[in-house]
Amino acid sequence: MSKRVISLMMVVMLVGMMLAGCASKPEPAAEPAPAAEPAAAEPAAEPAAEPAAEPAAEPKSELVMGMITDTGGLGDQSFNDSAWLGLEEAEKQFGIKRQVLESQSADDYSPNLVSFAEEKTDIIYGVGFLFVEAMKAAADQFPDQKFAIVDSSGLEKPNVAEIVFAENEGSFLVGVIAGLKTETNKIGFIGGMKFPLIEKFEYGFRAGVKAVNPDAEVIVNYADSFDDAAKGKEIALVQHQAGADIIFHAAGGVGAGLIEAAKEEKFWAIGVDQDQSHMAPENVLCSMIKRVDVGVLSVAKSVVDGNFQGGTLLFDSKNNGVGYSDKAGNLTDDLKAAADKYLEAIKAGTFVVPATEAEFNAFEAPSL
Known part of the structure; x- marks a missing residue:
């Protein structure tokens, strides 16, 4: 064999070995790439991105x-x-x-x-x-x-x-208390605005006084406001100077002026709607209670229960919608006993408490 042939054979063998080495060596591109991992790792594929998961779409x-x-x-x-x-x-x-x-x-x-x-x-x-x-x-x-x-x-x-x-019924009870408690036989009433609703307080109160003390005079004034405390104080002082030693109000925020005057001049005030003795424990004799909170709560419950209805809901003496309170303890046992006696008579229907001027004028106090 000639040298030339042997040289050619060696070249061919070297080339074959190089090709074989190249084919067996793994290239980086052939390895599994991160991009080949599950698509769930991509933010766009997360379920939270769907509109149905937005808070605004959830039911109220x-x-x-x-x-x-x-x-x-x-x-x-x-x-x-x-x-x-x-x-x-x-x-x-x-x-x-x-x-x-x-x-x-x-x-x-x-x-x-x-x-x-x-x-x-x-x-x-x-x-x-x-x-x-x-x-x-x-x-x-x-x-x-x-x-x-x-x-x-x-x-x-x-x-x-x-x-x-039934504001007239609760007002009647504190009228009984005032009529028995007064020492001057002069009692005051301050109304907010002169409307039939506030007149229910007035005539119920006056009827309560009349039932136990027909000789007592009730001085009546209206403030034409439900928020003017200064006006309430002014009226209260005038009534007190005229001899009133107990004054009842149905005047919202105006009543704060009455209670301030009672505290300064040392006479009795009667609160309204909720117990107001905390405003002047030594000068708020008692309060006429009107359970607005109970009425509001009752309607809220009907909404929750799904049985809300339009129409009238009456809260009176029979369902404890009105009454009186004595958190400060200023009422004696005999005053409470008298008020409670009339309360039971009202619940029993023994008599009807006046709510208007005409009813008051025709009212005859029951003998209990």
């Missing part, structure tokens, strides 16, 4: 109550605060969220009702008889919205619950 689970105050506002330690306590209790018992809008004037009633309705609030309360016209309009504008009004009836709207009270 929390009920919301909206309360609109009258012009007395929260902090009156009377009517509005009592309603707010009812919503607080509903929040505790049923987990219903509560919200409030305070009215600075009657012009705020309609806008506040509409505001809550447009938010689809589950139940909207208008606290006070002055809401009547605004409530009627809102009930018609939002027929599927649930409303409640405190202290008014006769709206005849299927979506409005009407929470009313």
Whole structure:
């Protein structure tokens, strides 16, 4: 074999060995790459990105109550605060969220009702008889919205619950107490605004005084306000100077002025709607209780239970919707016994407590 042939054979063998070595050596591109891992690692493939998981798309689970105050506002330690306590209790018992809008004037009633309705609030309360016209309009504008009004009836709207009270009955009881307690035979009454509702307080109170002390005089004045405490104090001082040693009010925040005057001049005041003895424990004789909180809570429960209905809900002596309280302990046993005796007679239907001037003028005190 020639040298040339041997050289060619060696070249061929070297080339073959190189090709074989190249074919057996793994290239990096042939290894499994990270991009080949499951697509679940990609953010775009996460289920949370789907629209159905957005909070806004979940069904509403929390009920919301909206309360609109009258012009007395929260902090009156009377009517509005009592309603707010009812919503607080509903929040505790049923987990219903509560919200409030305070009215600075009657012009705020309609806008506040509409505001809550447009938010689809589950139940909207208008606290006070002055809401009547605004409530009627809102009930018609939002027929599927649930409303409640405190202290008014006769709206005849299927979506409005009407929470009313026998204020004359509770006022009668504190009238009995005042008539027996007075030493001057002069007693005062301060009303907020002269409307039939407030006159129920007046004539019930006067009837209670008359039942036990027909010789006593009841001095009556109206403040034309539910929030002017200074006016309440001014009226109270005038009545006290005229001889009144006990003064009862049905005037919301105006009553704070009465109680301040009673504390300064050392005479007796009678609170209203809720126990007000904490404002002046030594000068608030007792309080006429009007369970606005119970009425508000009752309607809230009907919404939770799914059996809300429009129409009138009456809270009176028979269902403990009205009464009197003595948290400060200023009433003697004989005063409480007398009030309780008349309370049982009212519950039994022995007599009817006057609510108007005509009924008061015709009223003859029962002999118990």
